[in-house]
C-alpha cells in the first residue's frame with residue numbers, strides 16, 4: 001500500500017472554481033486544549049465555544065456585535081473565555097483559512113482534529129505535518145507557523161491568536177502567522193494553476209500540523225466551524241463564521257424581520 005496525503009489528491013480542472021487561485025491572505029484558527037480550565041480546555045484560539053440559546057440567524061446583530069472575543073482570548077484579563085465566539089469574513093472574496101493543530105513543542109498530548117465547516121465545501125490547498133523521529137514518532141510541531149506578540153515581536157506565551165477590545169476598537173495583541181524565514185507565503189508559493197485541489201467539507205488536521213483551505217465566500221449566513229470529534233466540539237472546539245451582507249448589519253430589528 002502507498003499512503004497518499006489528502007493534499008496530493010487532484011480534481012478535474014472542470015470542477016475547480018478558477019477564482020480560488022486569486023491572491024489572498026490566510027486567516028488562522030488554532031485548535032487545541034488551552035481554553036478556559038474552569039469548563040474544559042477544548043477550544044479555538046483559547047476560547048471555549050458555548051452554544052447560543054437560539055439559532056444565531058434570527059438575531060444576527062447580536063452575534064455580529066458580540067462582546068465575546070471573536071478571535072482568541074486574553075486569559076490574563078478575562079475571568080471567563082467561554083462564549084459564543086464569532087469571527088467575520090467578507091462576502092464574495094477568496095477566503096483562505098489555515099487550521100492549526102496547536103501543540104506545545106514538548107507535548108505528547110493531543111489528537112488530530114477532523115475540522116468540519118457548514119455552509120461551504122473548501123479546496124484543500126496544503127497539509128503541513130509535524131516532524132517525526134526515525135521511528136515515526138512525533139518529534140515536534142510543524143515549524144512553518146509562528147506566534148508573535150505584536151508590541152514586542154517576541155514569541156507568544158500560548159500558541160494562539162489574541163484580540164482585545166481597547167476603547168471599543170479591536171486590537172490584535174498576538175497572532176499566528178507564517179514564519180518569515182520559511183516563506184513569505186507558504187500557500188501562494190506552492191499553490192499554482194497546475195494544481196487542481198480536491199474539495200471537501202471535513203479535513204483531518206494532523207497532531208502538531210496544519211491544513212490550508214480555500215473557498216469563495218458566496219453563501220451568506222452564519223456558519224458553524226467545529227472539530228467533529230464530538231467530545232471536543234461539545235467542550236468548546238467550535239466557532240461561528242459570520243458571512244453577511246452589510247445591509248443586514250446596519251438595518252434595525254424591525255427592518256430585518258421584514259426582509
Ligand SMILES: [Cu+2]
Nearest residue numbers: 113227229232
Ligand atoms: Cu478535535
